[in-house]
Amino acid sequence: MWTGGTITIVTSASTPPPAHSHRITAVRVTPVAFDDLPLLNSVGVHEPFALRSIVEVVTEGGVYGLGESYGDLPHLQRLERAAGRLVGCNVFDTNAIMRAVVTSLATDDGVGGHGMSGMVTGSATADRVFSPFEVAALDLQGKLLGVPVSDLLGGAVRDRVNYSAYLFYKWAGHPGHEDDEWGAALDPEGLVRQATKMIEEYKFSAIKLKGGVFAPEQEVEAVKALRAAFPDHPLRLDPNAAWTVETSIKVAEALDGIVEYLEDPAPGIDGMAAVARSAGMPLATNMAVVSFDHLPESFAKDAVQVILSDHHFWGGLRRSQLLAGICQTWGLRLSMHSNSHLGISLAAMTHLAAATPNLDYACDTHWPWKRADEDVIVDGVLSFVDGAVPVPTGPGLGIELDRDRLARLHEQYIECGLRNRDDTGYMRKFQPDFDNSIPRW
Numbered sequence: 001m002w003t004g005g006t007i008t009i010v011t012s013a014s015t016p017p018p019a020h021s022h023r024i025t026a027v028r029v030t031p032v033a034f035d036d037l038p039l040l041n042s043v044g045v046h047e048p049f050a051l052r053s054i055v056e057v058v059t060e061g062g063v064y065g066l067g068e069s070y071g072d073l074p075h076l077q078r079l080e081r082a083a084g085r086l087v088g089c090n091v092f093d094t095n096a097i098m099r100a101v102v103t104s105l106a107t108d109d110g111v112g113g114h115g116m117s118g119m120v121t122g123s124a125t126a127d128r129v130f131s132p133f134e135v136a137a138l139d140l141q142g143k144l145l146g147v148p149v150s151d152l153l154g155g156a157v158r159d160r161v162n163y164s165a166y167l168f169y170k171w172a173g174h175p176g177h178e179d180d181e182w183g184a185a186l187d188p189e190g191l192v193r194q195a196t197k198m199i200e201e202y203k204f205s206a207i208k209l210k211g212g213v214f215a216p217e218q219e220v221e222a223v224k225a226l227r228a229a230f231p232d233h234p235l236r237l238d239p240n241a242a243w244t245v246e247t248s249i250k251v252a253e254a255l256d257g258i259v260e261y262l263e264d265p266a267p268g269i270d271g272m273a274a275v276a277r278s279a280g281m282p283l284a285t286n287m288a289v290v291s292f293d294h295l296p297e298s299f300a301k302d303a304v305q306v307i308l309s310d311h312h313f314w315g316g317l318r319r320s321q322l323l324a325g326i327c328q329t330w331g332l333r334l335s336m337h338s339n340s341h342l343g344i345s346l347a348a349m350t351h352l353a354a355a356t357p358n359l360d361y362a363c364d365t366h367w368p369w370k371r372a373d374e375d376v377i378v379d380g381v382l383s384f385v386d387g388a389v390p391v392p393t394g395p396g397l398g399i400e401l402d403r404d405r406l407a408r409l410h411e412q413y414i415e416c417g418l419r420n421r422d423d424t425g426y427m428r429k430f431q432p433d434f435d436n437s438i439p440r441w
């Protein structure tokens with residue numbers, strides 16, 4: 001695990017660099033922790049810190065590229081094992097980087113570290129481990145060539161990427177601490193208050209509610225209250241598979257004409273297919289279809305109509321574009337999933353969405369839940385304007401690492417003691433009989 005050190009850094013190149021400078025000479029993986037709020041979901045509640053891994057890939061010429069991924073310990077250890085095998089690879093040869101990652105996983109049991117907190121996931125380990133290295137390689141390629149990552153992905157088809165207001169039921173503050181600036185949201189009024197604050201600040205033009213927390217009838221009422229308060233905002237509800245097929249069908253009836261899509265109402269491809277047969281709206285997923293080998297069965301059963309891509313588990317930016325192409329061929333639409341994340345991920349998500357024509361729903365982001373002064377990048381490049389992030393135009397991802405901030409969040413990782421995301425364990429400290437079974441209603 002890297003805990004410090006000095007390197008010489010060149011951030012842009014005015015003349016083409018010699019070919020030898022494409023060789024990777026160092027790869028660093030630094031775990032970090034940043035403050036998180038008590039956001040509720042079907043498996044529990046967010047702990048006081050969210051964990052991420054920050055990846056730096058450095059070439060012979062001293063240029064560096066950045067990637068970001070989950071921070072759970074098994075995943076971190078996989079990243080570290082893979083990192084050791086990347087030295088010597090050509091940073092333009094992402095196929096070789098993938099081969100090195102696959103080799104590093106040869107004896108891996110594939111258990112744990114998927115960053116999805118006890119929720120069902122069958123995403124591919126190699127894709128999850130490859131992702132931050134691919135993003136870092138693309139950042140580096142862009143810096144070496146003097147072009148933004150969106151150009152490497154085929155060129156930006158939009159100069160700003162829309163994001164949605166991602167609402168959560170939440171406690172007023174972490175137990176034993178003062179209330180946070182968002183306060184409680186445990187009923188429709190609280191959620192409308194939260195949405196109003198978030199939309200005033202960010203001007204989002206779509207709303208997603210994380211459900212699976214209260215009985216479905218209460219969550220339907222909450223969505224209707226949001227509809228009344230925000231008549232023109234497309235709405236989504238995502239209970240993370242907390243409902244049976246029967247319950248999902250009832251909710252779909254109640255919300256017909258109100259939500260633009262219903263996200264993961266019931267578990268599994270068969271469950272989603274059964275709901276889809278009678279639901280009036282498209283079904284979306286980031287749980288039932290999370291890797292390429294799930295696609296044929298899902299298409300055959302018409303289980304989902306929208307896939308929430310996420311480069312962190314679909315194998316990076318180019319493999320997310322491969323998914324986009326497959327979805328286009330099969331008539332599915334694309335949206336984008338998120339987990340708690342920092343600025344490197346936001347930059348990568350923005351370049352990807354900018355260069356992927358059919359990724360045209362407003363993307364999810366946890367960004368508003370992060371403290372503005374907690375990140376690992378230099379401020380100023382990423383901002384929200386009218387609910388969208390203008391696509392960075394500088395070389396690579398267009399962002400720079402702030403080493404002091406990285407060191408601070410790494411220190412926080414060491415001090416906080418958390419090594420795996422455990423929403424259920426944290427919830428049970430306060431509600432020992434908390435039931436996290438899926439489906440629950």
Ligand SMILES: O=C([O-])[C@@H](O)[C@@H](O)[C@H](O)[C@@H](O)C(=O)[O-]
Pocket residue numbers: 039040041116117210238240286337338339340
């Ligand atoms: O942050 C959360 O609690 C979310 O529930 C997250 O873990 C999910 O992966 C995600 O946002 C989703 O859309 O399912």
Ligand SMILES: [Mg+2]
Pocket residue numbers: 238240263264285286337
């Ligand atoms: Mg979801």
